Amino acid sequence: MKYDELFALLRRRGVLWPSAEIYGGAQGLYDYGPLGAALKRRVEEAWAAWFLGLSPDYHRIEPAEILPEAVVRASGHLENFTDPEIVCEQCHAAFRADTILEKVRPEGVDGLTPTEIAEVVSTHQLRCPNCGSRALGVPRAFNMMFGVDFGVTGRERAYLQPETAQASYLSFARMWDVGRKALPLGIAVVGKAYRNEIAPRQVLFRMRAFTQAELQIFFDPAHFDLPFDRVRDESLPVLRVPRREAGEESPEWVRASELVAPGGLPEFYVYHLAHTYRFYRDVLKYPIDRIRLFEKSDAERAFYNRIQFDVEVQLDSLHGFKELGAVHYRGDYDLGRHSQGSGRDLSVTLTSGEKVLPHVLELTFGVDRNVWALADTHLSKDGERTVWRLPPYLAPVPVGVFPLMPKHHSEYALRLADDLERAGVAARFDDAGTIGKRYARMDEAGTPYCVTVDGQTLDGDARDTVTLRDRDSKAQERVRAADLAGRLGPTLRPPRPPRA
RNA sequence: GCGGGCAUAGUGUAGUCUGGUCAUCACAUAGGCUUGCCAAGCCUAUAACCCGGGUUCAAAUCCCGGUGCCCGCACCA
Incomplete structure (x- = not known):
């Protein structure tokens, strides 16, 4: 579906809309409506079920979102x-200072004051990359x-925290004390991050307030035992740097065991990369041919990242592969910086008596981006019919309950919807319009199951049975009303990583 | 941030160039009729010219400013 069409549909159904619309809107801020909020919550739950399921040593916390200076x-x-930004006074194009200085100062501009940067610019008589003039202004810090x-x-x-990761690093010492005092130790956070983006664009892809789900795994680089056999034979769609440099856009399938071959990537990294891939493929169920693991080159990744693969999914609405998450090996950069900054030694003493400053493997996941991507990849029009084929455990409303004829069957249907709710199965009663319209409405909202109460439900041989209609096949089946919760319930729980 | 384009009910739109009827149509929504299982039909109702200023007897329409969105560039530790 095209971008405009998809966004219009999401607005119309109350999935999401621009914030502060009655005042003309606020760039880069969006509100989730009932369907969007429910979907987002389910995505977060599915994320937590999967990644916390990787190890009993991975825990979820909820830190404050404001960071002291x-x-x-x-x-x-x-x-x-x-990023100090330099604006050309001739053509008004803006550039990051390190871009302009890269020829004469390849080590970057970190630590330079704006005045010092301006001196470098004038000493070397640098020109605007856009128009070639020498009218580059004084860098301004943004x-x-x-x-x-x-x-x-x-x-x-x-x-306001620009990423949730920092809060996990701040909590490390406390988590060490309240935990088993052992590595690895995983800290998961689902929280908001705030960035004053220069150019927010593409709705959920560049927001000024967005939700991240991140797992920071602290470990001893000399000693990180994992059941690598669980992923050894998994084929991963990787696009590595040499292949990219050869101009390839499409990934190649490589086994996990090959990625860790001598001279390759460390086992702990590939193990988590493979499980991350499985999450996108088996839990969120993005089409296999649309997922790729995109390796960032030395120049592209942040300096503290030693290894970085982005998980990218190809989206029709945004014309190409988009980053939805990543796996970062950050080394000991973070705990090192905070040891220095706080004056508190964040290294830990292991049972062996050895003292180590833990390294960090960061699994990061953009919740909002995935909400958009789930709409892009799972929502489609088949002629007149618009269907959002979400996995049942992600559906905002898993079950619709309808009376075939409102006058005669509403009482039973209302009670059934309430029974389902009480049994932990979120169900929505709907008696508006015709039965066909109700099915269509639920298809569009991603509801996998619709239950209809009809004449047979009330009396006769089939008493207390209802029709259960499947969203994707439109097939109907007669089921006992009392069996519904037991039958549907298990499909509404998100998958966990398989055991060995 | 720069350049270009755009802004009309919940959604999609006609009308804007060439100022002048009660602002068009469809879908959606709400109510009613319909013994009806995949957006059926009929009746009724709700509902909009992005914000602010200006020109004019008169502005959805022309002009200025703002805001927001789209595309391209730049940016995205």
């Missing part, structure tokens, strides 16, 4: 999230973080 100073966000006043004096500064 000292934290972002230590993490590097205060300096590095500020920080992507939202700063807030903190405390009553207003003199203390704090920042």
Whole structure:
């Protein structure tokens, strides 16, 4: 589906809409309606079920979302999230300072003040890459973080977190104490991140407030035992740097065992990359031929990332592969910085007596982007029919309950819907319009099951049975009303990683 | 941020160039009729010119500013 058409449909059905619309809207902010909020919650639950299911040592916490200034100073966000920007006064094009200086100063501009950068520009008589003029202005610092006043004096500064990861690093010491005091230790957070994007675009893909689901795994690089056999034979659609440099866009299928061959990637990395891939393929059920694991080159990834593959899914509405998540091997950068910044030694002593500063493997997942991607890839028009083929456990409303004839069958249907709710199966009663319209409405909302109460339900041999209609096949089956919860319930729970 | 385009009911739209009827049509929504299992039909109702200023006897229409969206560029630690 095309972008405009898809967004119109999502607005019409109340999945999401621009924030503050009555005031003309606020760029980069969106609100989720009932269907969107429910879908998003289910995506988050599915994420947690899968990734926390990888190990009993992975735990979910819920930290504060405001970071004191000292934290972002230590993490590097205060300096590095500020990309000094240089504007050409001739053609008004804007560039990051390190782009303009890359020829004369390949090591980057970190640590330089705007004045110093301006001196480098004038000393080397650098020209605007766009129009070639020498009219480059003085660099101006632009920080992507939202700063807030903190405390009553207003003199203390704090920042809305630009990523959820920092909060996990801050919690590491406490988690070590309340936990088993053993590595690996995983800390999962689902939370909001805030970035003052220069150009928010494409609805859920570049927002100023968005939800991340991240798992930070702290481990001893010398010793990270995993059941690698569980992924050894898994084929992964990887697009590695050499292949990309050869101009290839499509991935090649490589076995996990080959990726870890001597000189290759570490086992702990491939193990988690494979499970990440499985999550997109088996849980969110993106079409296999649309997923690729895109390796970032030295130049592309952040300097602290030693290995980085992005999970990308091809989306028709956005014309190509889009990043929906990533697996980052960040080394000991984060705990190192926070040890330094806080003055507290974050290294730990293992039972062997050895002292190590844990390394971090970060599994990051953009919740909002995946909500959009699930609409793009699973929602389609078959002629007149619009169907959102979400897996049952992701459907905002898993069950619709209808009276065939509202006058005669509503009472039974209302009670049935209530029974299902009480049994833990979210069900929506609908008696509006004709039966065909109700099916169509639910198809569009992604509801996998519709139950209809008819004349046979009320009396006769088939008393207390209803028709159960499947969204994808449109097939109907007569089932005992009392059996519904037991039968549908299991399909509404998100999958967990398979055991060996 | 830069350049170009666009902005009319919940959604999609006609009308804007060439100012002047009660702002068009479809779908959706709500109510009613219909013994009806895949968007059936009929009746009724609700509902819009993005915001602010200007020109004019008169502005959805022309002009200025703002906001938002789309495309391209730039940006996306």
